[in-house]
Amino acid sequence: xxLGQHISQRYNEELEDIRNxxxxxxxxxxxxxxxxxxxxxxxxxxxxKSVIGSDTIVDLMEVDIDDDxxxxxxxxxxxxxxxxxxxxxxxxxxxxxxxxxxAEKIASYAKKxxxxxxxxxxxxxxxxxxxxxxxxLHDTLDAFARLDDQQAVTIITKSAxxxxxxxxxxRLLITHMMEDSGNIKNVLRITWCARSLERIANYSVNxxxxxxxxxxxxxxxxxxxxxxxxxxxxxxxxxLEL
Amino acid sequence: xxLGQHISQRYNEELEDIRNxxxxxxxxxxxxxxxxxxxxxxxxxxxxKSVIGSDTIVDLMEVDIDDDxxxxxxxxxxxxxxxxxxxxxxxxxxxxxxxxxxAEKIASYAKKxxxxxxxxxxxxxxxxxxxxxxxxLHDTLDAFARLDDQQAVTIITKSAxxxxxxxxxxRLLITHMMEDSGNIKNVLRITWCARSLERIANYSVNxxxxxxxxxxxxxxxxxxxxxxxxxxxxxxxxxLEL
Numbered sequence: 001x002x003l004g005q006h007i008s009q010r011y012n013e014e015l016e017d018i019r020n021x022x023x024x025x026x027x028x029x030x031x032x033x034x035x036x037x038x039x040x041x042x043x044x045x046x047x048x049k050s051v052i053g054s055d056t057i058v059d060l061m062e063v064d065i066d067d068d069x070x071x072x073x074x075x076x077x078x079x080x081x082x083x084x085x086x087x088x089x090x091x092x093x094x095x096x097x098x099x100x101x102x103a104e105k106i107a108s109y110a111k112k113x114x115x116x117x118x119x120x121x122x123x124x125x126x127x128x129x130x131x132x133x134x135x136x137l138h139d140t141l142d143a144f145a146r147l148d149d150q151q152a153v154t155i156i157t158k159s160a161x162x163x164x165x166x167x168x169x170x171r172l173l174i175t176h177m178m179e180d181s182g183n184i185k186n187v188l189r190i191t192w193c194a195r196s197l198e199r200i201a202n203y204s205v206n207x208x209x210x211x212x213x214x215x216x217x218x219x220x221x222x223x224x225x226x227x228x229x230x231x232x233x234x235x236x237x238x239x240l241e242l
Numbered sequence: 243x244x245l246g247q248h249i250s251q252r253y254n255e256e257l258e259d260i261r262n263x264x265x266x267x268x269x270x271x272x273x274x275x276x277x278x279x280x281x282x283x284x285x286x287x288x289x290x291k292s293v294i295g296s297d298t299i300v301d302l303m304e305v306d307i308d309d310d311x312x313x314x315x316x317x318x319x320x321x322x323x324x325x326x327x328x329x330x331x332x333x334x335x336x337x338x339x340x341x342x343x344x345a346e347k348i349a350s351y352a353k354k355x356x357x358x359x360x361x362x363x364x365x366x367x368x369x370x371x372x373x374x375x376x377x378x379l380h381d382t383l384d385a386f387a388r389l390d391d392q393q394a395v396t397i398i399t400k401s402a403x404x405x406x407x408x409x410x411x412x413r414l415l416i417t418h419m420m421e422d423s424g425n426i427k428n429v430l431r432i433t434w435c436a437r438s439l440e441r442i443a444n445y446s447v448n449x450x451x452x453x454x455x456x457x458x459x460x461x462x463x464x465x466x467x468x469x470x471x472x473x474x475x476x477x478x479x480x481x482l483e484l
Binding site: 069078083178181188 | 308311315319322325326420424426437
Protein backbone atom coordinates (compact mmCIF):
# COMPACT_ATOMS: atom_id res chain seq x y z
CA UNK A 1 0.00 0.00 0.00
CA UNK A 2 2.82 2.38 0.92
CA LEU A 3 4.63 1.45 -2.26
CA GLY A 4 1.40 2.03 -4.18
CA GLN A 5 1.03 5.48 -2.65
CA HIS A 6 4.67 6.20 -3.34
CA ILE A 7 4.27 5.29 -7.03
CA SER A 8 1.11 7.33 -7.21
CA GLN A 9 2.90 10.28 -5.57
CA ARG A 10 5.77 10.11 -8.06
CA TYR A 11 3.27 9.75 -10.88
CA ASN A 12 1.44 12.87 -9.78
CA GLU A 13 4.69 14.78 -9.51
CA GLU A 14 5.74 13.78 -13.02
CA LEU A 15 2.30 14.66 -14.33
CA GLU A 16 2.58 18.07 -12.64
CA ASP A 17 5.99 18.59 -14.27
CA ILE A 18 4.52 17.82 -17.68
CA ARG A 19 1.57 20.13 -17.05
CA ASN A 20 3.92 22.95 -16.06
CA UNK A 21 5.93 22.45 -19.23
CA UNK A 22 2.75 22.62 -21.33
CA UNK A 23 1.77 25.85 -19.56
CA UNK A 24 5.21 27.32 -20.21
CA UNK A 25 4.94 26.33 -23.88
CA UNK A 26 1.44 27.84 -23.99
CA UNK A 27 2.76 31.10 -22.51
CA UNK A 28 5.45 31.37 -25.18
CA UNK A 29 2.97 30.61 -27.98
CA UNK A 30 0.53 33.19 -26.60
CA UNK A 31 3.22 35.85 -26.38
CA UNK A 32 4.39 35.10 -29.96
CA UNK A 33 0.79 35.37 -31.18
CA UNK A 34 0.30 38.69 -29.37
CA UNK A 35 3.50 40.11 -30.86
CA UNK A 36 2.66 38.91 -34.37
CA UNK A 37 -0.76 40.55 -34.21
CA UNK A 38 0.63 43.72 -32.66
CA UNK A 39 3.23 43.95 -35.44
CA UNK A 40 0.43 43.62 -38.00
CA UNK A 41 -1.84 46.24 -36.43
CA UNK A 42 0.89 48.78 -35.65
CA UNK A 43 2.96 48.09 -38.82
CA UNK A 44 6.01 47.39 -36.67
CA UNK A 45 8.63 45.68 -38.85
CA UNK A 46 11.13 45.14 -36.02
CA UNK A 47 8.53 43.37 -33.89
CA UNK A 48 7.44 41.22 -36.86
CA LYS A 49 11.08 40.24 -37.44
CA SER A 50 11.46 39.25 -33.79
CA VAL A 51 8.63 36.73 -34.21
CA ILE A 52 9.86 35.27 -37.53
CA GLY A 53 12.27 32.36 -37.18
CA SER A 54 12.21 32.36 -33.39
CA ASP A 55 9.90 29.36 -32.96
CA THR A 56 12.71 26.84 -32.42
CA ILE A 57 12.07 26.87 -28.68
CA VAL A 58 8.38 25.98 -29.23
CA ASP A 59 9.32 23.16 -31.62
CA LEU A 60 11.83 21.75 -29.15
CA MET A 61 9.32 21.94 -26.32
CA GLU A 62 6.81 19.89 -28.31
CA VAL A 63 9.39 17.14 -28.89
CA ASP A 64 10.54 17.30 -25.26
CA ILE A 65 7.04 17.07 -23.77
CA ASP A 66 6.09 14.20 -26.10
CA ASP A 67 9.15 12.36 -24.87
CA ASP A 68 8.30 13.09 -21.23
CA UNK A 69 4.81 11.66 -21.78
CA UNK A 70 6.17 8.46 -23.33
CA UNK A 71 8.83 7.98 -20.66
CA UNK A 72 6.29 8.54 -17.91
CA UNK A 73 3.85 6.00 -19.34
CA UNK A 74 6.68 3.45 -19.73
CA UNK A 75 7.83 3.95 -16.12
CA UNK A 76 4.52 4.40 -14.29
CA UNK A 77 2.21 2.30 -16.46
CA UNK A 78 -0.89 4.31 -15.58
CA UNK A 79 -4.43 2.96 -15.92
CA UNK A 80 -6.67 3.82 -18.89
CA UNK A 81 -8.16 6.90 -17.18
CA UNK A 82 -4.77 8.51 -16.60
CA UNK A 83 -3.53 7.44 -20.02
CA UNK A 84 -6.34 9.44 -21.56
CA UNK A 85 -4.89 12.52 -19.89
CA UNK A 86 -1.38 11.90 -21.18
CA UNK A 87 -2.71 11.13 -24.68
CA UNK A 88 -4.67 14.39 -24.62
CA UNK A 89 -1.54 16.32 -23.60
CA UNK A 90 0.24 14.88 -26.66
CA UNK A 91 -2.48 16.33 -28.88
CA UNK A 92 -2.69 19.67 -27.03
CA UNK A 93 0.99 20.40 -27.65
CA UNK A 94 0.66 19.59 -31.37
CA UNK A 95 -2.13 22.17 -31.61
CA UNK A 96 -0.08 24.68 -29.58
CA UNK A 97 2.86 24.25 -31.94
CA UNK A 98 0.57 24.90 -34.92
CA UNK A 99 -0.78 28.08 -33.30
CA UNK A 100 2.88 29.14 -33.15
CA UNK A 101 3.16 28.46 -36.90
CA UNK A 102 0.13 30.66 -37.63
CA ALA A 103 1.68 33.45 -35.51
CA GLU A 104 4.79 33.19 -37.67
CA LYS A 105 2.70 33.45 -40.85
CA ILE A 106 0.97 36.59 -39.54
CA ALA A 107 4.35 38.14 -38.70
CA SER A 108 5.63 37.37 -42.23
CA TYR A 109 2.66 39.13 -43.82
CA ALA A 110 2.96 41.98 -41.29
CA LYS A 111 6.57 42.51 -42.37
CA LYS A 112 5.55 42.70 -46.05
CA UNK A 113 2.53 44.91 -45.36
CA UNK A 114 4.50 47.39 -43.22
CA UNK A 115 6.55 48.33 -46.31
CA UNK A 116 3.44 49.11 -48.39
CA UNK A 117 0.88 51.88 -48.31
CA UNK A 118 -1.59 51.11 -45.54
CA UNK A 119 -4.87 49.50 -46.62
CA UNK A 120 -7.37 51.80 -44.97
CA UNK A 121 -10.81 51.26 -43.55
CA UNK A 122 -10.59 47.83 -42.02
CA UNK A 123 -8.26 48.36 -39.08
CA UNK A 124 -11.11 48.29 -36.56
CA UNK A 125 -12.49 45.01 -37.91
CA UNK A 126 -9.06 43.37 -38.03
CA UNK A 127 -8.31 44.57 -34.49
CA UNK A 128 -11.63 43.17 -33.32
CA UNK A 129 -11.04 39.74 -34.87
CA UNK A 130 -7.51 39.73 -33.40
CA UNK A 131 -8.86 40.51 -29.96
CA UNK A 132 -11.41 37.70 -30.17
CA UNK A 133 -8.82 35.15 -31.32
CA UNK A 134 -6.28 36.15 -28.63
CA UNK A 135 -8.98 36.09 -25.94
CA UNK A 136 -10.02 32.59 -27.01
CA LEU A 137 -6.39 31.41 -26.87
CA HIS A 138 -5.90 33.03 -23.47
CA ASP A 139 -9.08 31.50 -22.04
CA THR A 140 -8.06 28.11 -23.43
CA LEU A 141 -4.66 28.19 -21.72
CA ASP A 142 -6.38 29.36 -18.53
CA ALA A 143 -8.86 26.45 -18.76
CA PHE A 144 -5.92 24.07 -19.21
CA ALA A 145 -4.04 25.55 -16.23
CA ARG A 146 -7.06 25.06 -13.97
CA LEU A 147 -8.33 21.92 -15.78
CA ASP A 148 -11.65 23.75 -15.98
CA ASP A 149 -13.87 21.74 -18.31
CA GLN A 150 -16.83 24.12 -17.90
CA GLN A 151 -14.77 27.02 -19.20
CA ALA A 152 -13.51 24.79 -22.03
CA VAL A 153 -17.12 24.10 -23.08
CA THR A 154 -17.87 27.84 -22.98
CA ILE A 155 -14.91 28.42 -25.33
CA ILE A 156 -16.27 25.85 -27.78
CA THR A 157 -19.59 27.68 -27.95
CA LYS A 158 -17.79 30.99 -28.58
CA SER A 159 -16.09 29.71 -31.74
CA ALA A 160 -19.24 30.36 -33.81
CA UNK A 161 -18.79 34.06 -33.01
CA UNK A 162 -15.25 33.98 -34.43
CA UNK A 163 -16.46 32.40 -37.66
CA UNK A 164 -19.13 35.11 -37.98
CA UNK A 165 -16.52 37.84 -37.46
CA UNK A 166 -14.24 36.21 -40.00
CA UNK A 167 -17.04 36.07 -42.58
CA UNK A 168 -17.94 39.68 -41.94
CA UNK A 169 -14.30 40.77 -42.37
CA UNK A 170 -14.06 38.65 -45.55
CA ARG A 171 -17.01 40.52 -47.04
CA LEU A 172 -15.32 43.83 -46.24
CA LEU A 173 -12.09 42.62 -47.85
CA ILE A 174 -13.94 41.61 -51.02
CA THR A 175 -15.52 45.08 -51.23
CA HIS A 176 -12.06 46.61 -50.85
CA MET A 177 -10.64 44.45 -53.63
CA MET A 178 -13.47 45.42 -55.96
CA GLU A 179 -13.05 49.13 -55.23
CA ASP A 180 -9.27 49.23 -55.39
CA SER A 181 -8.19 46.47 -57.77
CA GLY A 182 -4.62 47.84 -57.92
CA ASN A 183 -4.20 46.96 -54.25
CA ILE A 184 -5.57 43.40 -54.38
CA LYS A 185 -2.27 41.78 -53.43
CA ASN A 186 -2.08 43.64 -50.13
CA VAL A 187 -5.75 43.13 -49.31
CA LEU A 188 -5.19 39.43 -49.99
CA ARG A 189 -2.27 39.47 -47.52
CA ILE A 190 -4.63 40.87 -44.91
CA THR A 191 -7.10 38.13 -45.86
CA TRP A 192 -4.44 35.47 -45.17
CA CYS A 193 -3.80 37.09 -41.78
CA ALA A 194 -7.53 36.94 -41.01
CA ARG A 195 -7.50 33.28 -42.01
CA SER A 196 -4.59 32.65 -39.63
CA LEU A 197 -6.48 34.40 -36.83
CA GLU A 198 -9.46 32.15 -37.52
CA ARG A 199 -7.14 29.13 -37.38
CA ILE A 200 -5.64 30.25 -34.05
CA ALA A 201 -9.20 30.35 -32.74
CA ASN A 202 -9.97 26.93 -34.23
CA TYR A 203 -6.86 25.35 -32.73
CA SER A 204 -7.84 26.87 -29.36
CA VAL A 205 -11.23 25.19 -29.72
CA ASN A 206 -9.50 21.87 -30.51
CA UNK A 207 -7.43 22.26 -27.33
CA UNK A 208 -10.59 23.03 -25.33
CA UNK A 209 -12.11 19.81 -26.65
CA UNK A 210 -9.04 17.92 -25.45
CA UNK A 211 -9.42 19.60 -22.03
CA UNK A 212 -13.02 18.38 -21.66
CA UNK A 213 -11.86 14.93 -22.72
CA UNK A 214 -8.99 14.82 -20.24
CA UNK A 215 -11.12 16.09 -17.36
CA UNK A 216 -14.28 14.13 -18.06
CA UNK A 217 -12.94 11.24 -20.10
CA UNK A 218 -15.73 12.07 -22.51
CA UNK A 219 -14.90 12.54 -26.14
CA UNK A 220 -16.78 15.61 -27.29
CA UNK A 221 -14.67 16.24 -30.36
CA UNK A 222 -17.45 14.99 -32.57
CA UNK A 223 -20.40 14.97 -30.20
CA UNK A 224 -23.53 16.98 -30.77
CA UNK A 225 -22.72 20.40 -29.29
CA UNK A 226 -26.32 20.92 -28.09
CA UNK A 227 -26.15 17.72 -26.05
CA UNK A 228 -22.85 18.76 -24.52
CA UNK A 229 -24.22 22.19 -23.66
CA UNK A 230 -27.42 20.84 -22.12
CA UNK A 231 -25.24 18.65 -19.93
CA UNK A 232 -23.21 21.61 -18.75
CA UNK A 233 -25.79 24.36 -18.49
CA UNK A 234 -29.17 23.85 -16.81
CA UNK A 235 -30.14 27.34 -17.74
CA UNK A 236 -30.46 27.61 -21.52
CA UNK A 237 -29.88 31.36 -21.35
CA UNK A 238 -26.34 30.74 -20.24
CA UNK A 239 -25.43 29.42 -23.66
CA LEU A 240 -27.38 32.10 -25.48
CA GLU A 241 -25.56 34.93 -23.70
CA LEU A 242 -22.24 34.03 -25.31
CA UNK B 243 9.20 -16.89 -21.52
CA UNK B 244 6.17 -18.53 -23.10
CA LEU B 245 3.94 -16.08 -21.31
CA GLY B 246 6.16 -13.27 -22.55
CA GLN B 247 5.84 -14.52 -26.12
CA HIS B 248 2.13 -14.89 -25.69
CA ILE B 249 1.76 -11.30 -24.48
CA SER B 250 3.99 -10.09 -27.30
CA GLN B 251 1.92 -12.08 -29.83
CA ARG B 252 -1.34 -10.58 -28.55
CA TYR B 253 0.29 -7.15 -28.53
CA ASN B 254 1.32 -7.50 -32.15
CA GLU B 255 -2.17 -8.65 -33.11
CA GLU B 256 -3.76 -5.66 -31.40
CA LEU B 257 -1.24 -3.34 -33.02
CA GLU B 258 -2.06 -4.88 -36.40
CA ASP B 259 -5.79 -4.33 -35.76
CA ILE B 260 -5.13 -0.66 -34.98
CA ARG B 261 -2.96 -0.27 -38.06
CA ASN B 262 -5.69 -1.79 -40.24
CA UNK B 263 -8.23 0.61 -38.79
CA UNK B 264 -5.95 3.56 -39.54
CA UNK B 265 -5.55 2.33 -43.13
CA UNK B 266 -9.31 1.99 -43.49
CA UNK B 267 -9.76 5.52 -42.13
CA UNK B 268 -7.06 6.73 -44.52
CA UNK B 269 -8.84 5.09 -47.46
CA UNK B 270 -12.10 6.85 -46.62
CA UNK B 271 -10.37 10.22 -46.20
CA UNK B 272 -8.54 9.76 -49.51
CA UNK B 273 -11.74 8.87 -51.34
CA UNK B 274 -13.54 11.88 -49.82
CA UNK B 275 -10.67 14.14 -50.90
CA UNK B 276 -10.74 12.73 -54.44
CA UNK B 277 -14.50 13.25 -54.72
CA UNK B 278 -14.32 16.78 -53.32
CA UNK B 279 -11.65 17.75 -55.83
CA UNK B 280 -13.46 16.01 -58.70
CA UNK B 281 -16.66 17.88 -57.82
CA UNK B 282 -14.69 21.15 -57.94
CA UNK B 283 -12.98 20.47 -61.26
CA UNK B 284 -16.04 19.03 -63.04
CA UNK B 285 -18.59 21.39 -61.39
CA UNK B 286 -20.55 18.38 -60.17
CA UNK B 287 -23.04 19.59 -57.54
CA UNK B 288 -24.38 16.12 -56.73
CA UNK B 289 -20.90 14.78 -56.03
CA UNK B 290 -20.09 17.84 -53.89
CA LYS B 291 -23.25 17.26 -51.88
CA SER B 292 -22.32 13.61 -51.33
CA VAL B 293 -19.08 14.74 -49.65
CA ILE B 294 -20.67 17.46 -47.49
CA GLY B 295 -21.90 16.28 -44.10
CA SER B 296 -20.79 12.69 -44.61
CA ASP B 297 -17.69 12.82 -42.44
CA THR B 298 -19.34 11.36 -39.35
CA ILE B 299 -17.76 7.99 -40.04
CA VAL B 300 -14.26 9.57 -40.13
CA ASP B 301 -14.93 11.44 -36.89
CA LEU B 302 -16.13 8.27 -35.17
CA MET B 303 -13.11 6.30 -36.42
CA GLU B 304 -10.75 8.88 -34.90
CA VAL B 305 -12.43 8.53 -31.50
CA ASP B 306 -12.54 4.73 -31.82
CA ILE B 307 -8.86 4.34 -32.76
CA ASP B 308 -7.77 6.71 -29.98
CA ASP B 309 -9.69 4.54 -27.55
CA ASP B 310 -8.13 1.34 -28.98
CA UNK B 311 -4.66 2.84 -28.49
CA UNK B 312 -5.37 3.77 -24.88
CA UNK B 313 -6.94 0.40 -24.04
CA UNK B 314 -4.03 -1.44 -25.62
CA UNK B 315 -1.43 0.54 -23.68
CA UNK B 316 -3.34 -0.06 -20.44
CA UNK B 317 -3.57 -3.83 -21.08
CA UNK B 318 -0.18 -4.58 -22.67
CA UNK B 319 1.99 -1.92 -21.01
CA UNK B 320 4.43 -1.70 -23.90
CA UNK B 321 7.99 -0.39 -23.51
CA UNK B 322 8.96 3.15 -24.53
CA UNK B 323 9.87 2.13 -28.10
CA UNK B 324 6.44 0.64 -28.80
CA UNK B 325 4.72 3.48 -26.99
CA UNK B 326 6.26 5.87 -29.45
CA UNK B 327 4.47 3.99 -32.21
CA UNK B 328 1.09 4.14 -30.49
CA UNK B 329 1.59 7.83 -29.63
CA UNK B 330 2.40 8.53 -33.28
CA UNK B 331 -0.75 6.71 -34.39
CA UNK B 332 -2.77 9.03 -32.13
CA UNK B 333 -1.33 12.03 -33.95
CA UNK B 334 -1.64 10.48 -37.44
CA UNK B 335 -5.40 10.02 -37.05
CA UNK B 336 -5.87 13.61 -35.87
CA UNK B 337 -4.15 14.80 -39.06
CA UNK B 338 -6.24 12.38 -41.16
CA UNK B 339 -9.42 13.72 -39.63
CA UNK B 340 -8.36 17.28 -40.48
CA UNK B 341 -7.63 16.29 -44.09
CA UNK B 342 -11.24 15.10 -44.13
CA UNK B 343 -12.32 18.55 -42.89
CA UNK B 344 -10.41 20.25 -45.73
CA ALA B 345 -12.09 17.91 -48.26
CA GLU B 346 -15.44 19.00 -46.86
CA LYS B 347 -14.49 22.69 -47.24
CA ILE B 348 -13.49 22.11 -50.88
CA ALA B 349 -16.82 20.37 -51.55
CA SER B 350 -18.72 23.30 -49.99
CA TYR B 351 -16.97 25.80 -52.27
CA ALA B 352 -17.41 23.44 -55.24
CA LYS B 353 -21.17 23.41 -54.61
CA LYS B 354 -21.30 27.23 -54.56
CA UNK B 355 -19.01 27.61 -57.59
CA UNK B 356 -20.97 25.09 -59.70
CA UNK B 357 -23.97 27.45 -59.61
CA UNK B 358 -21.94 30.42 -60.91
CA UNK B 359 -20.43 31.25 -64.26
CA UNK B 360 -17.18 29.31 -64.59
CA UNK B 361 -13.99 31.24 -63.80
CA UNK B 362 -11.95 30.54 -66.91
CA UNK B 363 -8.24 30.19 -67.50
CA UNK B 364 -7.01 28.49 -64.39
CA UNK B 365 -8.47 25.02 -64.67
CA UNK B 366 -5.16 23.46 -65.73
CA UNK B 367 -3.28 25.01 -62.79
CA UNK B 368 -5.95 24.02 -60.28
CA UNK B 369 -6.03 20.47 -61.69
CA UNK B 370 -2.24 20.29 -61.42
CA UNK B 371 -2.19 21.43 -57.78
CA UNK B 372 -5.00 18.96 -57.01
CA UNK B 373 -3.06 16.12 -58.57
CA UNK B 374 0.07 16.95 -56.57
CA UNK B 375 -1.87 17.14 -53.29
CA UNK B 376 -3.74 13.88 -53.90
CA UNK B 377 -0.53 12.11 -54.94
CA UNK B 378 1.17 13.28 -51.75
CA LEU B 379 -1.74 12.00 -49.66
CA HIS B 380 -1.75 8.69 -51.54
CA ASP B 381 2.01 8.20 -51.12
CA THR B 382 1.72 9.06 -47.44
CA LEU B 383 -0.95 6.43 -46.82
CA ASP B 384 1.13 3.96 -48.82
CA ALA B 385 4.22 4.77 -46.70
CA PHE B 386 2.12 4.22 -43.56
CA ALA B 387 0.79 0.89 -44.88
CA ARG B 388 4.32 -0.38 -45.52
CA LEU B 389 5.91 1.56 -42.64
CA ASP B 390 8.35 2.84 -45.25
CA ASP B 391 10.35 5.64 -43.64
CA GLN B 392 12.45 6.25 -46.76
CA GLN B 393 9.32 7.01 -48.80
CA ALA B 394 8.08 9.21 -45.94
CA VAL B 395 11.28 11.27 -46.11
CA THR B 396 10.90 11.59 -49.89
CA ILE B 397 7.37 12.95 -49.33
CA ILE B 398 8.70 15.57 -46.92
CA THR B 399 11.15 16.83 -49.54
CA LYS B 400 8.34 17.04 -52.12
CA SER B 401 6.31 19.47 -50.03
CA ALA B 402 8.43 22.42 -51.19
CA UNK B 403 7.14 21.71 -54.73
CA UNK B 404 3.53 21.99 -53.50
CA UNK B 405 4.22 25.35 -51.87
CA UNK B 406 5.77 26.61 -55.14
CA UNK B 407 2.71 25.45 -57.11
CA UNK B 408 0.41 27.10 -54.60
CA UNK B 409 2.30 30.40 -54.87
CA UNK B 410 2.22 30.23 -58.65
CA UNK B 411 -1.54 29.60 -58.64
CA UNK B 412 -2.01 32.45 -56.13
CA ARG B 413 -0.28 34.86 -58.51
CA LEU B 414 -2.60 33.73 -61.31
CA LEU B 415 -5.63 34.24 -59.06
CA ILE B 416 -4.51 37.77 -58.20
CA THR B 417 -4.17 38.61 -61.90
CA HIS B 418 -7.69 37.27 -62.45
CA MET B 419 -9.10 39.39 -59.64
CA MET B 420 -7.45 42.50 -61.03
CA GLU B 421 -8.75 41.87 -64.55
CA ASP B 422 -12.28 40.88 -63.59
CA SER B 423 -13.08 42.69 -60.36
CA GLY B 424 -16.80 41.84 -60.67
CA ASN B 425 -15.92 38.17 -60.18
CA ILE B 426 -13.62 38.55 -57.16
CA LYS B 427 -15.89 36.60 -54.86
CA ASN B 428 -15.72 33.46 -57.01
CA VAL B 429 -11.99 33.75 -57.63
CA LEU B 430 -11.59 34.06 -53.87
CA ARG B 431 -13.58 30.84 -53.44
CA ILE B 432 -11.12 29.11 -55.76
CA THR B 433 -8.30 30.64 -53.71
CA TRP B 434 -9.76 29.06 -50.55
CA CYS B 435 -9.88 25.71 -52.36
CA ALA B 436 -6.23 26.09 -53.34
CA ARG B 437 -5.43 26.85 -49.70
CA SER B 438 -7.25 23.68 -48.64
CA LEU B 439 -5.27 21.66 -51.19
CA GLU B 440 -2.07 23.11 -49.76
CA ARG B 441 -3.25 22.15 -46.27
CA ILE B 442 -4.04 18.57 -47.38
CA ALA B 443 -0.46 18.39 -48.63
CA ASN B 444 0.87 19.88 -45.38
CA TYR B 445 -1.10 17.44 -43.22
CA SER B 446 0.26 14.60 -45.39
CA VAL B 447 3.77 15.87 -44.67
CA ASN B 448 2.97 15.95 -40.95
CA UNK B 449 1.83 12.32 -41.17
CA UNK B 450 5.02 11.40 -43.03
CA UNK B 451 7.03 12.96 -40.20
CA UNK B 452 5.11 10.80 -37.71
CA UNK B 453 5.90 7.73 -39.88
CA UNK B 454 9.65 8.41 -39.76
CA UNK B 455 9.35 8.91 -36.00
CA UNK B 456 7.43 5.70 -35.45
CA UNK B 457 9.79 3.64 -37.64
CA UNK B 458 13.07 5.16 -36.53
CA UNK B 459 12.15 6.56 -33.14
CA UNK B 460 13.78 9.75 -34.33
CA UNK B 461 11.87 12.98 -34.09
CA UNK B 462 12.36 14.77 -37.37
CA UNK B 463 9.41 17.10 -37.01
CA UNK B 464 11.70 19.99 -36.25
CA UNK B 465 15.06 18.63 -37.30
CA UNK B 466 17.15 20.24 -40.00
CA UNK B 467 15.79 18.75 -43.22
CA UNK B 468 19.26 18.70 -44.84
CA UNK B 469 20.62 16.57 -42.01
CA UNK B 470 17.71 14.17 -42.31
CA UNK B 471 18.19 13.91 -46.06
CA UNK B 472 21.92 13.35 -45.85
CA UNK B 473 21.20 10.52 -43.44
CA UNK B 474 18.80 8.90 -45.89
CA UNK B 475 20.43 9.58 -49.22
CA UNK B 476 24.15 9.04 -49.81
CA UNK B 477 23.74 10.42 -53.28
CA UNK B 478 22.88 14.10 -53.10
CA UNK B 479 21.33 13.97 -56.56
CA UNK B 480 18.56 11.84 -55.17
CA UNK B 481 17.20 14.77 -53.24
CA LEU B 482 17.71 17.19 -56.09
CA GLU B 483 15.70 15.08 -58.53
CA LEU B 484 12.49 15.56 -56.59
